[in-house]
Amino acid sequence: MAELSFPLPDLGEGLIEATILEWLVAEGDQVERNQPLVEVETTKSAVELPSPQAGTVMKVHGEAGSVIAVGDPLIVFEVPDDTAGIVGTVPAEKAPARRVRLSAVLDDD
Amino acid sequence: MSETLSSPLSPAAGDGPAAPAPLTLSMQGALNRALGEVLEDNPKALIFGEDVGRLGGVFRITDGLQARFGAERVFDTPLAESGILGMSVGLAMAGFHPIPEVQFDGFAYPAVNQIVSQIGRMNYRSRGALPMPVTLRVPSFGGIRAPELHGESLESLFVHVPGLKVVSPADPHQAYHLLRLAGSMPDPVIFMEPKARYWQKGPVDPADAGALEGARIARPGRHLTLIAWGAMVARCLQVAELAAEDGIEVEVLDLRWLSPIDADGLAESVSRTRRAVVVHEAPRSSGLGAEIAALVTERCFNTLKAPVERVTGFDVPYPSGDLEDEYIPNIDRILFGIQRVLEHRRG
Numbered sequence: 001m002a003e004l005s006f007p008l009p010d011l012g013e014g015l016i017e018a019t020i021l022e023w024l025v026a027e028g029d030q031v032e033r034n035q036p037l038v039e040v041e042t043t044k045s046a047v048e049l050p051s052p053q054a055g056t057v058m059k060v061h062g063e064a065g066s067v068i069a070v071g072d073p074l075i076v077f078e079v080p081d082d083t084a085g086i087v088g089t090v091p092a093e094k095a096p097a098r099r100v101r102l103s104a105v106l107d108d109d
Numbered sequence: 110m111s112e113t114l115s116s117p118l119s120p121a122a123g124d125g126p127a128a129p130a131p132l133t134l135s136m137q138g139a140l141n142r143a144l145g146e147v148l149e150d151n152p153k154a155l156i157f158g159e160d161v162g163r164l165g166g167v168f169r170i171t172d173g174l175q176a177r178f179g180a181e182r183v184f185d186t187p188l189a190e191s192g193i194l195g196m197s198v199g200l201a202m203a204g205f206h207p208i209p210e211v212q213f214d215g216f217a218y219p220a221v222n223q224i225v226s227q228i229g230r231m232n233y234r235s236r237g238a239l240p241m242p243v244t245l246r247v248p249s250f251g252g253i254r255a256p257e258l259h260g261e262s263l264e265s266l267f268v269h270v271p272g273l274k275v276v277s278p279a280d281p282h283q284a285y286h287l288l289r290l291a292g293s294m295p296d297p298v299i300f301m302e303p304k305a306r307y308w309q310k311g312p313v314d315p316a317d318a319g320a321l322e323g324a325r326i327a328r329p330g331r332h333l334t335l336i337a338w339g340a341m342v343a344r345c346l347q348v349a350e351l352a353a354e355d356g357i358e359v360e361v362l363d364l365r366w367l368s369p370i371d372a373d374g375l376a377e378s379v380s381r382t383r384r385a386v387v388v389h390e391a392p393r394s395s396g397l398g399a400e401i402a403a404l405v406t407e408r409c410f411n412t413l414k415a416p417v418e419r420v421t422g423f424d425v426p427y428p429s430g431d432l433e434d435e436y437i438p439n440i441d442r443i444l445f446g447i448q449r450v451l452e453h454r455r456g
Contacts, residue, residue, distance in 0.1 A: 002169075086167045087253075087255050087256070087259055088253030088255035088259065089253055089254045090253070090308045091252050091253060091305050091308075093309065096347040096348075096350070098351050098440055099441050100440075100445055100448065101355055101444075102352055102356075102451065103355070103451075104357065104448070104451035106332060
């Protein structure tokens with residue numbers, strides 16, 4: 001298993017921080033990609049942050065009312081080592097299946 | 110090129126430290142290990158690209174390298190591939206060995222000017238005064254259900270540019286040794302990583318590279334040669350296993366180096382088997398399969414039992430994820446290609 005830390009992204013043009021309004025997940029929760037993680041408020045608006053990936057929540061940083069700077073850790077996931085990157089999925093390894101059979105008279109052998 | 114290829118990797122015989130035992134690594138782990146060793150060996154080697162520093166890369170290939178070597182040698186860049194490759198030109202001129210990453214194949218298009226007009230020809234233009242030791246890593250090909258411009262097969266584009274070397278590993282062992290080699294070469298190398306094979310584990314013997322120049326026989330056989338590279342090698346090995354059930358012994362030739370292409374290796378294999386099928390993900394027209402078919406025909410015309418068959422992607426943009434199993438050559442399409450060659454009769 002690997003730990004993956006997700007920092008607070010810049011939620012607008014040049015914002016420097018955001019205030020946690022409510023965590024929508026708790027430590028130990030299994031989350032899916034794009035599942036809402038937390039509601040935060042910036043100087044522009046209140047937004048829900050979708051999860052960048054699937055995994056188990058190991059740690060959340062800050063509680064309701066805390067101010068987090070852009071780039072500081074927001075949440076830490078535990079992910080299996082064979083989890084795909086931020087884009088795409090790990091191809092399933094399955095037994096090769098076939099419909100085509102070969103038939104040949106090899107006159108040269 | 111065998112002299113250059115073998116020198117940095119041939120372990121000294123005899124009185125060195127005991128050879129490390131073979132490892133079991135994913136291709137991700139093998140590439141990560143190779144990059145760490147390249148940085149250790151060459152203080153002028155630098156890694157940079159989108160998310161390769163702090164995050165460790167979207168595929169974790171550079172995981173931990175910024176912590177280990179510092180942010181001056183492993184660093185994040187803006188989302189601007191023309192800048193990433195343009196900076197590589199200047200760094201190479203100044204004596205560095207840039208190892209840039211273009212995060213996905215399709216993101217190389219904005220950097221084609223830097224790759225083609227500068228990196229590929231600077232050595233030639235300067236009559237050898239300004240070599241371009243740039244090792245450009247490109248997670249390549251399809252198979253991971255990614256969005257548009259994340260599943261392209263650009264080998265024909267790069268192979269057509271004089272001055273570039275192009276290589277694609279098929280398994281963790283090849284990935285480790287070919288990247289160590291590419292990272293020590295004085296020439297620009299486009300290193301096409303088959304992203305669909307990043308996670309499968311396999312043996313890696315750091316002490317025994319084996320021959321690294323040219324093509325490699327991944328499985329010997331006597332009736333037909335399947336020619337492939339990157340992720341298609343594993344699929345062709347599965348096909349060879351299935352063909353054996355039908356009494357057909359298929360040789361799988363892992364081409365590895367797409368430029369310079371190993372014409373002798375191709376001819377050696379096909380002159381024995383007398384039948385050839387080339388498999389690639391890229392679109393069919395003017396794909397590398399066309400060049401391979403021409404080379405094989407030139408060299409093996411008198412012994413060939415059938416025209417060289419191509420099993421390829423289609424002449425359309427790479428499709429969305431739910432269609433990619435139809436686009437990428439699958440086991441049955443490759444078996445059909447083999448059957449067409451086996452059925453061919455002259456006259």
